[in-house]
Amino acid sequence: MSRDPSATKASLLAAARVEFAAHGAAGARVDRIAERAGVSKERIYGYFGSKDKLFDAVLDEVVEEVMEFVGEPGRDIAAYVRRVHDFHRERPDLVRLLVWEGMQGGGSCPNRRSRVEHYVRKNQAMAEALGLETAEEAAPLLFMFMAICSWSVVVPQVARLVLGEGIDTEDGRDRLRKHIGDFAEGAVTHIREQQSRV
Amino acid sequence: MSRDPSATKASLLAAARVEFAAHGAAGARVDRIAERAGVSKERIYGYFGSKDKLFDAVLDEVVEEVMEFVGEPGRDIAAYVRRVHDFHRERPDLVRLLVWEGMQGGGSCPNRRSRVEHYVRKNQAMAEALGLETAEEAAPLLFMFMAICSWSVVVPQVARLVLGEGIDTEDGRDRLRKHIGDFAEGAVTHIREQQSRV
DNA sequence: ACGCTAGCCAACCAACTGGTTGGTAGTCAA
DNA sequence: TTGACTACCAACCAGTTGGTTGGCTAGCGT
Structure with missing residues (x-):
């Protein structure tokens, strides 16, 4: 053909x-x-x-794409989190592929090198924005942000049970988006306060 | 036999x-x-x-069990979140089953009634602890807590990439546990402040 | 003692699986 | 033109799948 x-x-x-x-x-x-x-x-x-x-x-291809489309976290971290959330909502492919890999995979993790590098870069950007000294300190934060941004893609049925049927409407989704942003905001302020207290 | x-x-x-x-x-x-x-x-x-x-x-059986084993959120919400985290870490079955259901299922959601009821009860307890008026306001918070408590079970390979190999040690897991607690604490304080400001 | 029901299993089945093979046909260099 | 190489496909294969069937037997009521 x-x-x-x-x-x-x-x-x-x-x-x-x-x-x-x-x-x-x-x-x-x-x-x-x-x-x-x-x-x-x-x-x-x-x-x-x-x-x-x-x-x-x-997986390689998609990871590459995400590196391109979602930028790095800037000063306004909550905005970044909302951006990530929007990306995952619009194109759930990446999250789903990662979850399949995590749930079905035998822990082989192909393309390891470049993926680590990718996350390190994000951690550094986030550490800088938060005034943390090392990238490692920002890592758990990045990880949890990924969690809250992805969760409704991974367990939509639970989302429907917990948040009500409204989650299937544009309005309901926007409301969740706002909560996610606030949630991130809260966590960040908390960290900044701890930081300045030291 | x-x-x-x-x-x-x-x-x-x-x-x-x-x-x-x-x-x-x-x-x-x-x-x-x-x-x-x-x-x-x-x-x-x-x-x-x-x-x-x-x-x-x-699924029915496991959901039933979780209702029994993990209590309801009390005044100290961060402690509750840590408790949930511990439960999921020790027995990842529930999370994994829910994720399979969400990723593979056709949106049928069996045993719907009792499951909704289960989450409503938790939302109420949480709303009370936070001084929120309705259970619906607490729902997004509960949902995001579930997310951060489950994430490392769902995508362990990503956890390893983002948080480093240390996540496979008891020590690394404890560190993540602490961060999750702090994260929740931050989000809760944030909400409490917004609440008192109104 | 005896028959009847319910719990159980080995063997079976058609449908489907990831992967292979033998061969066809474009394409390009000589 | 020819010959070789490459992209391609229909048909095929052995192993596995969810689900079924016919018959065996433990145990109960009578």
Whole structure:
């Protein structure tokens, strides 16, 4: 058909992303990926070797994208958190892929080097904004921000139970967004106070 | 073998809990559950009808347990959050089951009634502790507390990347626990201040 | 003692799984 | 033109899946 290897590869990656985000590495079906890509599934093995390696390739790609799209935290940390929240809400793929990796994966963690680097950079930016001395001190904060920004993507059914059906409306989502911002704001002020007290 | 229906049922439920927590409803294997329970898999269909219904039964049971073991939030909310964190760390089953349900489930949400009730009760307790007027106002807070307490169970690989390898040691975990408590403390103070300002 | 029901299992089944293979057909250098 | 190389696919394969079936037997009421 297309006789354009790089286009075929890209098409497979795109299809795989949809499938993996929806079902995880274990739940994904190779046939569905191939069909969505409009390509014989044999191409998956020709280009990527196996289903799992394809998953890793997708993850690489998405992590790369997020580095590009979500900037680094600036002075106004609550604003940054809201930005991250917006990104995850609009494109839940990354969060879902990470969660699948964490829940199904055997702790292999591909592309480790660059991912660590990515988070270190964010931690540094955050430490600077908070007046903390080392990046490590900011890490738990970053981690918890990720948690509150992602949670409603990960357990939407719990969100509906706890926050009410309103969470499915634009209005309800905005309200949660505001709470998330406030929550972050509170935590940051708390830290700043502890900081100045020393 | 055992010829004791309720014992067989219980044995199946226990085995299913392990299997479902590890692999989710879709990833779980009926044969493995039966083998672990030391029972023919046909009994699963005899007692529960299908794999999915067995999953629901397990979820019911676990939710029930959590209601029992984790109390309600008292005056010291940070302490409550730490308690929840400890529970999830020691027994990650509940979190994992909820996440599988959220990621794989089709939004059916079995046992809805009692689960809503459970969260409403917690929201009320929390609203009271914070001096908020309605339970709904406390809901987002409860939701975010769940998030920060569960996150390292859900994406352990990210925890390792962000917080460093130390997270796998008892010491590192305690440090995170402390940060989670502080984080909650900060958010609560923030809310209390907003409250008193009005 | 005896039959009947309920708990149980080994064996089975059709559907589906990730992965492979043999062969076709574009494409490009010589 | 030819020959070789590469992208590609339909058909295939062995192993696994959730779910079913026919029959065995422990234990109870009679």
